[in-house]
Amino acid sequence: MPSLDDLRKRITSVKSTQKITKAMKMVAAAKLRKAQENAEKGRPYSEKMNNVILNLSKSITDKENAPKLLVGTGEEKVHLCIVLTADRGLCGGFNTNIIKKAKSYFEKIISENKTLKIITVGSKGYDQLKRQYKSYIVENISFKESKNINYFDADKVGKIIIEKFEKNEFDVCAIFYNKFKNVITQIPQEQQIVPLNEDKEVSGNDNDYEFEPDEDEILSNLLPKNISTQIFKAMLENSASEQGSRMTAMDNATRNAGELVDRLTIEYNRSRQAAITKELIEIISGAESL
Amino acid sequence: MSNLFNIDIVNPEQSFLSKDNVFEVVIPAVEGEIGILKDHIPIISFLKPGIIRVFSESEEQSFYVEDGIVEFKDNTLSVLTSSIFDLKDADKNFVSESISSAEAELSKDNIDDQKRFLLNHKVEVLKSISIN
Numbered sequence: 001m002p003s004l005d006d007l008r009k010r011i012t013s014v015k016s017t018q019k020i021t022k023a024m025k026m027v028a029a030a031k032l033r034k035a036q037e038n039a040e041k042g043r044p045y046s047e048k049m050n051n052v053i054l055n056l057s058k059s060i061t062d063k064e065n066a067p068k069l070l071v072g073t074g075e076e077k078v079h080l081c082i083v084l085t086a087d088r089g090l091c092g093g094f095n096t097n098i099i100k101k102a103k104s105y106f107e108k109i110i111s112e113n114k115t116l117k118i119i120t121v122g123s124k125g126y127d128q129l130k131r132q133y134k135s136y137i138v139e140n141i142s143f144k145e146s147k148n149i150n151y152f153d154a155d156k157v158g159k160i161i162i163e164k165f166e167k168n169e170f171d172v173c174a175i176f177y178n179k180f181k182n183v184i185t186q187i188p189q190e191q192q193i194v195p196l197n198e199d200k201e202v203s204g205n206d207n208d209y210e211f212e213p214d215e216d217e218i219l220s221n222l223l224p225k226n227i228s229t230q231i232f233k234a235m236l237e238n239s240a241s242e243q244g245s246r247m248t249a250m251d252n253a254t255r256n257a258g259e260l261v262d263r264l265t266i267e268y269n270r271s272r273q274a275a276i277t278k279e280l281i282e283i284i285s286g287a288e289s290l
Numbered sequence: 291m292s293n294l295f296n297i298d299i300v301n302p303e304q305s306f307l308s309k310d311n312v313f314e315v316v317i318p319a320v321e322g323e324i325g326i327l328k329d330h331i332p333i334i335s336f337l338k339p340g341i342i343r344v345f346s347e348s349e350e351q352s353f354y355v356e357d358g359i360v361e362f363k364d365n366t367l368s369v370l371t372s373s374i375f376d377l378k379d380a381d382k383n384f385v386s387e388s389i390s391s392a393e394a395e396l397s398k399d400n401i402d403d404q405k406r407f408l409l410n411h412k413v414e415v416l417k418s419i420s421i422n
Contacts, residue, residue, distance in 0.1 A: 041304035048300060048368050052334060052361050151302040151372055209363075212321055212335040221336050222359060225372070232302050 004275070007268040011261060018257035024090065025250035032183070032243035038149065039180060039236040046233045049226055053196070055209060056219050067216065069162075069223040072195030073171045078115040080170035080194075081105065082157070084177040084234050085125030086242045087144045092249030094178060094186065094242055095124040101188035102176045106133060117170055121157060121235075149235050151228070158228030165194060177234035178241035184248055186241040193230050196223070295328045295365040297344060299353070301374055307344075307353075314345040315367055317360055318415075332363045337371065339412035341419075352377040354419060356412070380419055389416045 002010075057070060083102045085095045109116045119139040120126040126140045139160065143153045164170060173194035178186040211218055297315055299307040315326045318340025324333075337358040344351045358371030375381075395401070396409045 038303065042302055044298070044305055045300045045302045045370060048298075048361070048370055049359070052359055052370070055361075056334065154302070155372070208332065210331055210333045212319060212324075212333065218334060218336055218359075225359075228372075229302060 002271075004268065004271060007264060007271065011264045011268065014257050014260050014264065018254055018261065021250045021253040021257060025247055025254060028091075028243045028247040028250060032240065032247055035149075035236070035240040035243050036180070039240045042233060042236045046229050049222075049229050053219075053222060053226055056211075056215055056222070057196075059209065059211075059215055067220045067223055069165065069194055069227075070196050070219060073168070075171045076114065078117065078170040078172070079109050080117045080119065080161070080164065080173040082119050082121060082161070082173065082175040082231070083125045083129065084175060084231075084238050085120065085122035085128075086238070087123050087142055088242075089124060090249065091242050091246035092252075094245035095122075095128065097186070097188045098176050098178055099125060099128045101190060102129075103132075105174070105176070105190060106136075119157075119160070149232075149239050151232050154232035154235055155228045157231050158224065161194070161227055161231075162224045170194075175231065175234055177238045178245075180237050180240040180244060183244040186245055189234075189237075191230070191234070193227055196226075293328045294347070295367065297367045297369070299342075299369040299371065299374065301371055306371075306374055307351075309344070309346055311348075312344055312346040316341075316343040316345075317369070318342065318355070319360070326362060326367060328365060330362050332361075334359070334361050336360070337369075338408055339415050341377070341415065342369065342374075354380065354415070377419065385416055385419055389413055392416070 057066075081102060083098060085098055089095070106116055106118075116133075116136045118129065118133060118137045119141065120129060120137060121141045121143075123140075123142045123144065126137070126142075129137065141157060141160075146153055161173060165173070172192065174190055174192045177189055177191075179189045181187055293313050294311050295313075296310045297307065297312050298305065313327065317324050317326065317335075318338055319335045320338045321335075323340070324335070337355055337360060339356050340354075342353045342355055344353070353374050353376055355369070355371045356373040358369055358374075360370075361368045375384075392409050392412050396406065396413070401409070
């Protein structure tokens with residue numbers, strides 16, 4: 001049985017841990033609001049971008065000569081996976097969920113005897129993947145220095161992807177991130193960005209656009225930008241998810257610490273009372289024997 | 291009948307400008323400036339470095355853009371750009387920095403004609419800003 005002193009020490013230590021988790025929860029809550037706002041502000045851009053590309057790709061009749069970023073290289077041999085994670089831990093299952101999703105995709109690729117290349121964005125993803133997939137990781141990017149998510153960073157990742165594509169280093173590119181649904185739920189997403197998935201056919205919207213210069217040139221200018229935009233969107237969703245996930249995790253931790261303190265306090269009081277009773281009995285039985 | 295239409299300028303981080311009372315917008319499209327009035331036919335084009343001028347009933351605004359895409363449809367002009375600032379709050383240091391970085395880029399040997407043209411143009415526009 002632990003001594004009174006040990007119990008007292010444990011109670012203080014749990015209490016100070018609780019203080020930390022509580023503070024982290026509140027910081028995450030404040031950051032979450034900002035991240036959510038940013039994610040909402042960034043939405044019109046990517047939506048409009050999607051619209052324009054949709055309109056453009058519809059008006060392209062010559063599929064053979066269409067930009068490769070849109071229709072793909074015609075092969076599916078080399079897959080490039082961009083895994084977007086956080087730079088910091090203590091945020092519940094946030095990082096693990098993305099990794100899990102990515103790993104199941106990796107296994108599929110490997111079992112089909114295709115080549116796999118991985119780029120990790122965010123240090124936590126790299127830490128978790130390097131043990132098992134070290135030989136596949138071609139690049140590891142981290143934006144620890146930038147305080148806020150900015151487009152400039154996303155553009156850097158986008159440029160790396162484009163560069164690799166132009167050197168024919170991959171055929172298919174997919175990104176993995178967490179989509180922010182609400183504070184408790186974040187859904188790990190797998191999204192293919194090269195070639196662009198054209199499953200969203202919008203019918204009844206046959207506006208005849210005038211293009212200046214022609215469609216091909218606009219598309220080849222636009223598609224690289226779209227990749228950066230998609231990555232930026234993923235980063236925004238990710239940062240909102242990270243804060244949400246951290247908030248929930250820290251809330252749970254605070255509650256658990258509270259329960260632990262309660263239990264320890266009861267145990268402490270009990271053993272203190274037991275000690276007092278024992279002393280009393282000793283005194284009484286000592287007095288009686290006289 | 292009113293001759294006004296809507297304009298939305300968005301950059302990746304936020305909606306930069308949204309107005310519903312403009313009657314003319316001049317955009318630096320890649321093949322020359324385009325003036326857009328109400329009921330222009332639907333058009334998609336992209337931008338070269340230059341000045342967007344927005345004329346509304348009450349005021350005239352000018353913005354510097356580096357690149358972007360414009361779409362005009364149903365009397366709404368959408369401008370998507372990653373780098374834009376209002377000429378009124380142009381930062382002297384930023385402008386001169388951009389000029390020097392563009393000039394440094396120009397002095398490299400491995401750029402093609404199209405890029406050289408765009409960079410030259412960028413320097414020109416930026417210089418015209420810093421004179422004002």
